[in-house]
Amino acid sequence: MNQFRQSMYDLIVETSTNLPADVRKAIKAAQEQEDAGTRSALSLSTIATNIEMAECNVSPICQDTGMPTFIIHTPVGANQIQMKKDILEAVSLATKHGKLRSNSVDSLTGKNSGDNLGPGTPVIHFEQWERDEIDVRLILKGGGCENKNIQYSLPCELEGLGKAGRDLDGIRKCILHAVYQAQGQGCSAGFIGVGIGGDRTTGYELAKKQLFREVDDVNEIPELAQLEEYIMKAANQLGIGTMGFGGQVTLLGCKIGVMNRLPASFFVSVAYNCWAFRRQGVVIDPATGAITKWIYKSGSEEPMKRPAQKPETAVAQGGERREVVLTAPITEEQIRSLRVGDVVILNGPMFTGRDALHKYLMDHDSPVDLNGHVIYHCGPVMLKDENGEWHVKAAGPTTSIREEPYQGDILKKFGIRAVVGKGGMGAKTLKALSEHGAVYLNAIGGAAQYYAECIKKVNGVDFLEFGIPEAMWHLEVEGFAAIVTMDSHGNSLHADVERDSLGKLEQFKEPVFK
Ligand SMILES: O=C(O)C[C@H](O)C(=O)O
Numbered sequence: 001m002n003q004f005r006q007s008m009y010d011l012i013v014e015t016s017t018n019l020p021a022d023v024r025k026a027i028k029a030a031q032e033q034e035d036a037g038t039r040s041a042l043s044l045s046t047i048a049t050n051i052e053m054a055e056c057n058v059s060p061i062c063q064d065t066g067m068p069t070f071i072i073h074t075p076v077g078a079n080q081i082q083m084k085k086d087i088l089e090a091v092s093l094a095t096k097h098g099k100l101r102s103n104s105v106d107s108l109t110g111k112n113s114g115d116n117l118g119p120g121t122p123v124i125h126f127e128q129w130e131r132d133e134i135d136v137r138l139i140l141k142g143g144g145c146e147n148k149n150i151q152y153s154l155p156c157e158l159e160g161l162g163k164a165g166r167d168l169d170g171i172r173k174c175i176l177h178a179v180y181q182a183q184g185q186g187c188s189a190g191f192i193g194v195g196i197g198g199d200r201t202t203g204y205e206l207a208k209k210q211l212f213r214e215v216d217d218v219n220e221i222p223e224l225a226q227l228e229e230y231i232m233k234a235a236n237q238l239g240i241g242t243m244g245f246g247g248q249v250t251l252l253g254c255k256i257g258v259m260n261r262l263p264a265s266f267f268v269s270v271a272y273n274c275w276a277f278r279r280q281g282v283v284i285d286p287a288t289g290a291i292t293k294w295i296y297k298s299g300s301e302e303p304m305k306r307p308a309q310k311p312e313t314a315v316a317q318g319g320e321r322r323e324v325v326l327t328a329p330i331t332e333e334q335i336r337s338l339r340v341g342d343v344v345i346l347n348g349p350m351f352t353g354r355d356a357l358h359k360y361l362m363d364h365d366s367p368v369d370l371n372g373h374v375i376y377h378c379g380p381v382m383l384k385d386e387n388g389e390w391h392v393k394a395a396g397p398t399t400s401i402r403e404e405p406y407q408g409d410i411l412k413k414f415g416i417r418a419v420v421g422k423g424g425m426g427a428k429t430l431k432a433l434s435e436h437g438a439v440y441l442n443a444i445g446g447a448a449q450y451y452a453e454c455i456k457k458v459n460g461v462d463f464l465e466f467g468i469p470e471a472m473w474h475l476e477v478e479g480f481a482a483i484v485t486m487d488s489h490g491n492s493l494h495a496d497v498e499r500d501s502l503g504k505l506e507q508f509k510e511p512v513f514k
């Protein structure tokens with residue numbers, strides 16, 4: 001088994017950097033369905049480019065490399081203690097090499113362990129079987145989509161859909177509601193795994209296990225096969241689209257599993273996975289620890305279509321949208337001229353800030369003058385070279401709504417003119433954008449290689465003690481494209497799409513499965 005640690009390292013790198021063929025196929029099919037020139041089509045082109053860049057750079061597809069979760073089947077007698085040690089070493093090494101972001105945070109102190117190891121991380125499940133080989137599957141599911149997981153307890157009353165009872169039709173309503181409530185925040189278009197039954201814990205486990213099924217397989221249980229097919233059709237009529245920009249494709253895959261439950265409980269658990277659906281698996285020779293087979297067809301066999309021109313250029317040429325180039329510090333006048341739908345190309349300085357920084361800035365000063373500047377909701381993957389210089393390895397946006405309690409106050413306090421993130425923000429921020437004269441710019445979630453390439457220099461860093469993802473990185477960008485989705489005149493594309501999709505959800509109120 002001396003090669004086992006290397007095999008686990010290879011599995012981690014492949015999973016983080018090369019999206020498997022079945023996932024790529026689903027994204028390519030979505031590209032075919034969206035009308036050229038729309039915001040969703042533009043986002044899918046960026047996503048396609050990003051997938052190819054990640055494979056080519058052998059760098060993370062998305063900066064959030066998630067909670068590494070290993071599901072392992074071993075022959076009777078395999079040394080699981082040694083295997084676990086090897087996995088921990090492989091995880092730590094992959095983190096050191098920038099293939100995983102340091103993602104393990106002490107929940108009480110906020111301290112990042114720096115190597116992805118700590119109580120509860122990574123997740124490793126062992127099970128014995130009677131076969132001779134070892135089967136290791138890995139999923140890297142990011143935090144933003146994890147936050148959109150949802151569990152229903154039937155019977156219940158659902159917004160837009162009314163009563164959901166303890167039957168197949170009630171289950172149908174829960175799943176549709178799950179897709180609706182995620183909006184674009186889990187980086188739609190997404191994949192869902194559903195677990196029917198179990199208790200609160202095993203229901204979610206079952207839901208996550210569904211994510212290991214191939215996107216195009218067919219459920220062995222006929223009622224569930226029918227339900228999966230129905231959900232794919234119905235969810236794609238909600239109009240949420242890629243990143244919640246509106247569009248034809250909201251859901252890329254739906255897999256449903258079932259297990260028994262207690263008489264008093266009836267849970268429907270939904271695990272939401274972003275388009276950056278990173279999972280792979282290997283078969284291992286128990287004698288040597290070497291990989292004998294990759295379980296999911298490699299992404300390298302399913303190349304993405306690269307757009308002929310840069311996606312943002314294509315949009316600007318589409319006519320209806322304006323492209324505005326801005327360099328910080330930005331004036332109020334420049335901001336007031338922007339409208340929802342405009343594409344902004346940012347050049348110059350940009351400062352990252354996410355959860356820890358927003359909380360800090362509420363009652364402290366900023367170490368840098370933020371007047372007229374751009375704050376980027378981003379927790380990058382960074383590596384330091386031998387000369388002590390930092391390099392950006394992956395740097396897409398994080399879900400902005402988490403900063404809703406702070407953002408409005410902070411942008412007024414420091415004079416910030418633009419907030420870059422993904423998934424949009426709420427009413428409090430929208431009001432502050434209007435009052436102060438600022439905009440919200442939506443970048444494409446998960447497109448971490450695409451944005452990393454726009455970052456030309458790291459000028460400095462503050463609060464490294466918050467950990468790499470939470471630190472305030474001083475970046476210098478060039479050609480960083482994002483779409484105005486909330487302007488300084490009270491308009492929010494996110495509010496519009498949410499309202500429209502609720503209207504569409506209501507069309508699915510009547511029973512379908514009797
Ligand atoms: O943590 C991140 O960088 C992103 C996160 O996965 C998110 O979707 O918000």
Ligand code: SF4
Nearest residue numbers: 062142144187274446
């Ligand atoms: S940023 Fe988006 S693509 Fe990346 S892990 Fe979070 S939800 Fe997934």
